[in-house]
Amino acid sequence: MKASKNPIMPRVEMPNQPPAERVRNFDEVALGYTLEMAKEEAARCLQCKKPKCVKGCPVEVPIPQFIAELAKGDVEKAYQVIKTTNSLPAVCGRVCPQEVQCEGSCILQAKGQPVAIGRLERFVADEFMYRDACGLITGKPECPYIDPEKKVACIGSGPASLTAAGYLAARGCKVTVFEALHELGGVLVYGIPEFRLPKEKIVAKEIGALRELEVEFVRNRVGGKTFSIQDLFDQGYKAVFIGVGAGLPRFLNIPGENLNGVFSANEYLTRVNLGRAYSFPDFDTPIIRGKRVTVYGGGNVAMDAARTAMRLGAESVHIVYRRTQAEMPARHEEIEHAIEEGVQVAELCGPLEFRADECGNLGSVLLQKMELGEPDESGRCRPVVVEGATEELPTDLAIIAVGTRSNPVLLENEPRLELNRWGYVQVDEETGETSIPDVYAGGDIVTGAATVILAMGAGRKAAKNIAAKLGCVVDD
Ligand code: FAD
Ligand code: SF4
Numbered sequence: 001m002k003a004s005k006n007p008i009m010p011r012v013e014m015p016n017q018p019p020a021e022r023v024r025n026f027d028e029v030a031l032g033y034t035l036e037m038a039k040e041e042a043a044r045c046l047q048c049k050k051p052k053c054v055k056g057c058p059v060e061v062p063i064p065q066f067i068a069e070l071a072k073g074d075v076e077k078a079y080q081v082i083k084t085t086n087s088l089p090a091v092c093g094r095v096c097p098q099e100v101q102c103e104g105s106c107i108l109q110a111k112g113q114p115v116a117i118g119r120l121e122r123f124v125a126d127e128f129m130y131r132d133a134c135g136l137i138t139g140k141p142e143c144p145y146i147d148p149e150k151k152v153a154c155i156g157s158g159p160a161s162l163t164a165a166g167y168l169a170a171r172g173c174k175v176t177v178f179e180a181l182h183e184l185g186g187v188l189v190y191g192i193p194e195f196r197l198p199k200e201k202i203v204a205k206e207i208g209a210l211r212e213l214e215v216e217f218v219r220n221r222v223g224g225k226t227f228s229i230q231d232l233f234d235q236g237y238k239a240v241f242i243g244v245g246a247g248l249p250r251f252l253n254i255p256g257e258n259l260n261g262v263f264s265a266n267e268y269l270t271r272v273n274l275g276r277a278y279s280f281p282d283f284d285t286p287i288i289r290g291k292r293v294t295v296y297g298g299g300n301v302a303m304d305a306a307r308t309a310m311r312l313g314a315e316s317v318h319i320v321y322r323r324t325q326a327e328m329p330a331r332h333e334e335i336e337h338a339i340e341e342g343v344q345v346a347e348l349c350g351p352l353e354f355r356a357d358e359c360g361n362l363g364s365v366l367l368q369k370m371e372l373g374e375p376d377e378s379g380r381c382r383p384v385v386v387e388g389a390t391e392e393l394p395t396d397l398a399i400i401a402v403g404t405r406s407n408p409v410l411l412e413n414e415p416r417l418e419l420n421r422w423g424y425v426q427v428d429e430e431t432g433e434t435s436i437p438d439v440y441a442g443g444d445i446v447t448g449a450a451t452v453i454l455a456m457g458a459g460r461k462a463a464k465n466i467a468a469k470l471g472c473v474v475d476d
Contacts, residue, residue, distance in 0.1 A: 011113045012041040019340040023310050026194045026278050029337060030094070035075070038123040042071035045115045048107055053117060056105030058457030059085045059163070063102060063117055070120060079128045082121060087166030087210070088159060088456065090129060090202045093122025095192060096453045097331050129205045144172045146214045150470045153178060153237040155223040155410065158186020159452045160243035160443025162210065163459035164466075169213035171472040176237075177215060180222040180409075183274060186245055188452070190274040191266070193304050195311070196334075199273075224413035229439060239438045239466045242425060243459060246444035248405045252296060256354030257400075261288060261362030265297070265305045265401035272308050290397020293317040294365055296351055297401035298328035303335060305399040306343045318346045318393065322370050322383035348372070350383065352390065354398060362398055367391045404449050424448055432462030440466060 015031045016022070022029050033041065045067040053063045062081050069078035082089045098104070098118035106114035150173040154161035157179040165175045183189050185203045197203065207217070221227060223244065232240050249264035251257055268287075271277045275285030293309040295302050298321040306317045319338070321328060324347045328335055339345070349367040357363025369389035372381035406423045418426040418435035425434055425441040432440045442458025444450055468474045 009044050011044070011116050012037045012119075014116070014119050016337075019337075019342075022195065023307075023341045026311060028198055029195050032126060033119055033123040035073075035123075038070060038120055039073060041116050042067045042120055044108070045071065046107060052105040052107055053102040053115070056102045058101070058453045059460055061086050061089075061102070061121070066124065067115065067117070067120060070124060075124055075127050078124045082124060085460070086121075086456070087163050088206050088452075089121050090125035090206055091159070091188060091197065092453055092456070093118050093120075093125055094197050094202070095188075097451060099332060101453065129202070143213070144170060146174050147172050148174050149238075150174055150472065151176070151235075151237045152239045152241065152466060152470075153232045154241045154243060155229075156180070156186060156242070156244040156443075156445075157184040157207075157217065158243055158245050158443060158455060159188060160245075160445075160455035160459040161186075161241060162207065163456040164241045164243065164440075164442070164463040165215045165459075166210055166213070167460055167463035168467055168472075169210065169215050171467045171474065173467065173470060173472060175215045177217050178221040178223060178227070179217065179219050180244075181274070182219050184217055184219065186243075187247075190270045191301070191304070193269065193273055193308050194278075195307070196304070222409060224410035229414050229436065233438075238470055239440065241459070241462055241466065242410065242434070242439065242441040242445060243443045243455070244407060244410055244445050245455075246404045246406050246424070246449050248407045249400070250403045250405060252351055252400055252402060254351055254353055256356065256362070259354050259356055259362040260360070261290070261396055262354055262398045262400070263288070265295075265301045265399050266404065268305055268399050269301075269308065272312070278308075278312060287312070288397050289313050290395070291315045292395050293397045293399065294346075294351075294393060294395040295319045295399045295401060297321070297403070298323070298325075298330060299401065299403075300330045300334055302399075302401035303330045303338045303343075305401050307338050307341055309397065309399065310341050310343060314397075317343045318395075319343060320346045320349050320351060320365070320367065320393075322348065322350045323372065323380060324348060327380045346393070348383065349391070350385075351398075355392070357396075362396055364392050364394045365398060367393055404444075406445055406448075422448060427462075431465040432458060433465065438466075438469070 051064045066078045066081040102117045103114040108114045152173050152175050154177045157177050188203045249266045271287050276283035277285040277287035289312045293314045295306045309317045348370040352368045353366040355364045369386040370383040373384035376382045416436050420426050440462035442462045443455035
């Protein structure tokens with residue numbers, strides 16, 4: 001098919017499960033394009049000579065090239081092009097905030113409808129999910145020779161480490177990934193719910209592709225407890241990548257926060273996702289199925305917790321947010337989906353106190369009314385207290401999603417590791433190397449809670465430098 005130059009063609013919509021149906025199940029909400037839809041959307045791309053979309057992608061996927069192949073109907077070639085820089089395209093196509101990255105930079109954004117790059121990436125990746133030949137994994141015709149002497153360890157198995165592992169293995173390094181939990185994938189498996197990112201169908205398959213490149217995965221190993229960084233060098237590893245994320249929840253620090261019925265979003269989502277609490281009685285992980293649920297925060301984590309509570313049978317779910325819906329940092333699509341599913345937003349409210357019911361469990365929350373003031377340093381209007389204006393809202397399950405901090409387990413065990421003033425690992429911005437020679441770090445443990453694609457970009461940057469140091473061919 002010849003690429004159309006007509007920029008006013010509307011974007012091809014992606015079908016979703018209807019809200020009334022999906023709120024009763026944990027199946028994926030977005031259903032994906034068909035080949036015909038994908039080709040039609042691909043034909044909207046202008047094939048810019050200086051494509052702004054690529055600059056907007058932290059792992060620099062050659063976007064126009066893969067879209068050109070797709071527009072011609074050559075899905076296999078399109079997949080190979082994506083795989084030259086992205087080891088997790090089926091994940092990225094689902095959860096990346098494309099509206100502020102590649103699509104936010106697309107030239108057609110000015111007309112209001114950028115090319116649906118994320119949906120196209122997802123379509124191409126899904127088509128190849130069940131193929132595992134090395135050529136399809138690396139974008140090269142044959143599997144690389146894995147040199148057992150070029151041993152690299154990655155600590156943590158989230159997107160930062162998985163990307164580093166994929167890059168290094170494709171260039172002949174022998175990579176071992178050490179993960180503290182019993183399942184691999186980091187936030188992709190314990191945080192982001194099944195209805196946004198299927199675990200078996202997508203995450204496990206993309207990790208499986210890394211196994212093709214002889215990446216070894218060792219679970220239930222806690223860096224800083226069951227082994228130290230020095231142990232790894234003593235075992236012959238030539239370099240170490242730290243990708244342990246920022247999984248320590250922050251709390252509100254208000255009275256009543258230790259009542260039965262108050263959860264951190266991390267614990268709530270981990271019980272539901274990793275512990276499969278939604279699948280009772282097949283899994284008997286305990287969870288509170290709140291009737292009147294309140295969620296505190298306005299990011300992706302808050303949306304995921306709220307939508308999960310709806311699926312677990314809540315009669316009402318309120319997202320309590322100090323600003324208005326317009327200032328929420330969550331992806332627009334997630335906010336829209338949550339509202340379609342019946343989640344309500346209690347705007348301009350901040351929690352003052354959790355109160356107990358007659359049995360001593362969580363019964364209500366006292367909310368402080370706010371109004372918007374002048375913009376703060378983030379550019380968003382500051383929430384300002386409206387003196388004397390409070391409201392009590394009944395709630396039997398409160399989920400706190402106001403951010404996370406670095407988990408100290410590994411960091412405390414390694415005093416040579418320099419941290420910044422917020423407690424995250426300090427790295428050389430050019431290389432990703434830490435204060436310990438040959439030890440690199442990237443992802444949330446360096447930046448604080450951020451995004452999948454930024455973690456992947458950091459994993460790739462560090463891996464490039466490790467590969468160069470180990471004498472591998474670094475061709476891009
Ligand atoms: P993580 O994904 O946190 O992985 C770190 C891994 O290291 C974990 O598996 C952990 O168990 C392991 N680990 C920790 N300590 C040790 C140790 N001492 N030894 C061994 N292993 C260890 N981003 C988006 O782009 N889009 C979204 O839609 C989105 N939604 C999100 C929803 C939720 C609920 C959450 C919590 C986050 C979301 N994010 C989203 C953010 C994104 O998931 C993270 O930015 C990203 O996963 C960070 O990747 P990472 O590899 O740095 O760390
Ligand atoms: Fe295509 Fe948009 Fe990239 Fe131009 S900026 S090449 S139109 S996706």
